[in-house]
Amino acid sequence: MPSIPPIVTQPSHWLMGGAAYYAQRAPLKWIPTWAKEYGDIYTITSRLGSAHIVTNPELARQVLVEKYRHYLEKGRAYAVLRVLMGNGLVTSSGEFWRGQRKLTQPAFHRRRLDAIFSMMVDRARAYSDRLAETRDGIDVAPLFSQLTLEIISRAMFSTDVESDAAHVGSYIATLNEGALKTLRHPWRLLLPRKISTPFTRHEFAARTSLNRMVNLIIARRRAEGAEGHDDLLAMFLSACDEETGRGMTDLQLRDEVMTMFVAGHETTANAMCWLLHLLSKNPEITQQIQSEIDAAGDALDRGDLSAFSLTRRAIEESLRIYPTIWSVGRRCVQDDQLGDYEIKTGSNLIIPIFHFHWSEKWWDDPEKFDPDRFLPENRPGPEIYFPFGAGPRTCIGNQFAMQELVIMTVVFLKRFEVLPVPEFQIEPDPLITLRPKYGMNLKFRERT
Ligand code: HEM
Numbered sequence: 001m002p003s004i005p006p007i008v009t010q011p012s013h014w015l016m017g018g019a020a021y022y023a024q025r026a027p028l029k030w031i032p033t034w035a036k037e038y039g040d041i042y043t044i045t046s047r048l049g050s051a052h053i054v055t056n057p058e059l060a061r062q063v064l065v066e067k068y069r070h071y072l073e074k075g076r077a078y079a080v081l082r083v084l085m086g087n088g089l090v091t092s093s094g095e096f097w098r099g100q101r102k103l104t105q106p107a108f109h110r111r112r113l114d115a116i117f118s119m120m121v122d123r124a125r126a127y128s129d130r131l132a133e134t135r136d137g138i139d140v141a142p143l144f145s146q147l148t149l150e151i152i153s154r155a156m157f158s159t160d161v162e163s164d165a166a167h168v169g170s171y172i173a174t175l176n177e178g179a180l181k182t183l184r185h186p187w188r189l190l191l192p193r194k195i196s197t198p199f200t201r202h203e204f205a206a207r208t209s210l211n212r213m214v215n216l217i218i219a220r221r222r223a224e225g226a227e228g229h230d231d232l233l234a235m236f237l238s239a240c241d242e243e244t245g246r247g248m249t250d251l252q253l254r255d256e257v258m259t260m261f262v263a264g265h266e267t268t269a270n271a272m273c274w275l276l277h278l279l280s281k282n283p284e285i286t287q288q289i290q291s292e293i294d295a296a297g298d299a300l301d302r303g304d305l306s307a308f309s310l311t312r313r314a315i316e317e318s319l320r321i322y323p324t325i326w327s328v329g330r331r332c333v334q335d336d337q338l339g340d341y342e343i344k345t346g347s348n349l350i351i352p353i354f355h356f357h358w359s360e361k362w363w364d365d366p367e368k369f370d371p372d373r374f375l376p377e378n379r380p381g382p383e384i385y386f387p388f389g390a391g392p393r394t395c396i397g398n399q400f401a402m403q404e405l406v407i408m409t410v411v412f413l414k415r416f417e418v419l420p421v422p423e424f425q426i427e428p429d430p431l432i433t434l435r436p437k438y439g440m441n442l443k444f445r446e447r448t
Helices: 019-025 027-038 057-066 078-085 094-108 110-115 117-132 140-157 162-184 186-190 198-224 232-238 250-263 266-281 283-295 309-321 353-358 398-415
Strands: 041-046 049-054 328-331 336-338 341-343 348-351 416-420 428-430 434-436 441-446
Touching (some): 019 027, 027 041, 027 049, 027 428, 057 328, 057 336, 057 348, 078 250, 094 110, 094 232, 094 250, 110 117, 117 398, 140 162, 140 250, 140 266, 140 398, 162 250, 198 250, 283 398, 309 353
Antiparallel strands (some): 428 434
């Protein structure tokens, strides 16, 4: 059996080695470059370990879908997320994950999404008022981060969290910043816990306060009983395993709540930034979407999204060009043969979603923003387009996110023209999510 080619680069970083160093600093550039040279699968190595990068659609699908049992665990990078989310759905694995997925799944059924539809519309409209006050351009990244955090908080806790909403935002922002620092400087993970800096103390305080707040809400709800509440927390509290009759412990509940907070807002906020950026650069498509929105009349107030098919396609295309989760990781738990290669138990694998969305091998003119790629007759296969992942660990919030994105787009485009700010630099920054490195400055003009 051939061995997986290692990437050898010069010069090399003392800790991160050569290839891993470049892959960490500029993955969007190096992963596709090496794929051209080294083919379906290759290895990058640093002193912290090694990872195989899988760049062939058939092999990636085997890892995520057909042979997922061989790759049940998440990769090493998820250690950073564990600090943020605890042992929730995103970070857990094996039987524990399976049980949690079963318990949380009902909270994302269609009927639940209908119940939060008007809340999403209402929040999006309230935030659109803020744009009306801006003249010379505004960085929409913090605005969408706040809006999506408010939406997930209300979906989770109804109104319980209202008075604490501002604090939740700042705690999560601090924890995110800590996770980003660790991603940029992975040696942070090796630091003894005793070493503290002003920032780690700040981080610790944010985590403690957030935990305390979430624990308090859970305790209050347990005492009151679920009646009278119609939100994700009520669903999580009442969920119980049919076979064992067991529900979630307070610790599991807290980790799932934190997971939904983190997984459910930054992703959607960034998706919205990238979509508006693409729309600002493609005024003709924006006008077509606005005609669709105008023709739909009061569909949004009737809770009907069926009239917004072009809007939806534009979002899908934007998630192709800027997949906000740009890669996923797995760890092999049972020796496997992947294509021609042998994968050993304990190996880390990285599936770079963006590479499948961008490669000229599978897409004509991949840099072009073209929502028609998602017309029913053109739809790409799931092996080259999977912004929400694939297999049993597909995003549990994908319908939630699509509903939220369509609503936000309709509300904002109904009211505003979106214009680029030419002197503003825009660059994707692939950290936990694919964020705009310098924010996303755009101009908004009320439509006449
Ligand atoms: C545009 C928005 C979003 C994108 C692009 C996105 C993308 C993804 C991807 C690619 C995964 C799979 C990760 C893996 O295989 O390792 C995932 C998992 C997950 N997402 Fe999302 N997501 C989005 C929004 C949301 C929202 C709104 C929520 C919650 C309300 C959410 C909750 C989760 C959870 C809990 C998981 C873990 C599922 C599991 O392993 O069982 N996501 N997401």
